[in-house]
Amino acid sequence: MLKSRTDAAWFETSRRDLGALLSDHLHCERKAAENALSLVRRYSGSATLVGRLTRLAHEETSHLVQVAALLDERGLPLRPDTPNHYARGLLALVRGNEPGRRMDALLCAALIEARSHERLSLLAEGFAAGGEAELGEIYAALANAEDRHAELYVELAREGAREDVDARLAELAAREAEILAAAPPGSRVHSS
Numbered sequence: 414m415l416k417s418r419t420d421a422a423w424f425e426t427s428r429r430d431l432g433a434l435l436s437d438h439l440h441c442e443r444k445a446a447e448n449a450l451s452l453v454r455r456y457s458g459s460a461t462l463v464g465r466l467t468r469l470a471h472e473e474t475s476h477l478v479q480v481a482a483l484l485d486e487r488g489l490p491l492r493p494d495t496p497n498h499y500a501r502g503l504l505a506l507v508r509g510n511e512p513g514r515r516m517d518a519l520l521c522a523a524l525i526e527a528r529s530h531e532r533l534s535l536l537a538e539g540f541a542a543g544g545e546a547e548l549g550e551i552y553a554a555l556a557n558a559e560d561r562h563a564e565l566y567v568e569l570a571r572e573g574a575r576e577d578v579d580a581r582l583a584e585l586a587a588r589e590a591e592i593l594a595a596a597p598p599g600s601r602v603h604s605s
């Protein structure tokens with residue numbers, strides 16, 4: 414689904430400030446839950462979407478609890494959320510009118526989940542290799558969940574679609590790769 418691959422060197426930059434990375438990750442999980450629930454509000458007429466996204470939001474909330482525990486165990490305070498180049502860039506790709514708006518919102522959510530899967534997998538590998546077994550295991554489990562979520566969002570986008578879902582997904586994926594490459598570097602999940 415993704416049109417670019419993250420360089421393995423990204424891990425070292427992202428882990429440099431663990432408090433910043435975990436805080437940013439917690440806010441990513443919070444926004445994933447909030448976004449799913451806002452789609453439930455907007456598209457409450459689709460029983461499939463409501464059923465699947467309420468469960469997804471529940472799962473994202475459980476991820477939030479897990480990341481909060483990681484911060485807590487390490488005595489690291491949660492830092493406030495800061496402007497996110499990546500999320501803002503993707504949001505700007507969503508068309509303003511239906512049915513394009515629904516399709517784009519679901520496909521952008523799919524791409525964010527797919528990228529989170531890639532990044533959390535790199536964290537899992539990096540932490541495991543660096544002897545941080547607990548972080549390695551938790552990130553491996555979280556990465557798996559995000560992979561399932563990416564598929565789920567694409568399936569929802571196919572529901573009742575009147576345009577070529579794969580073509581639109583490829584278009585948005587190309588833009589996602591550009592937006593990520595232009596994001597500032599740093600200890601964040603979606604940094605360049």
Ligand SMILES: [Fe+2]
Nearest residue numbers: 442445473476
């Ligand atoms: Fe999550």
Ligand SMILES: [Fe+2]
Nearest residue numbers: 445526559562
């Ligand atoms: Fe997710």
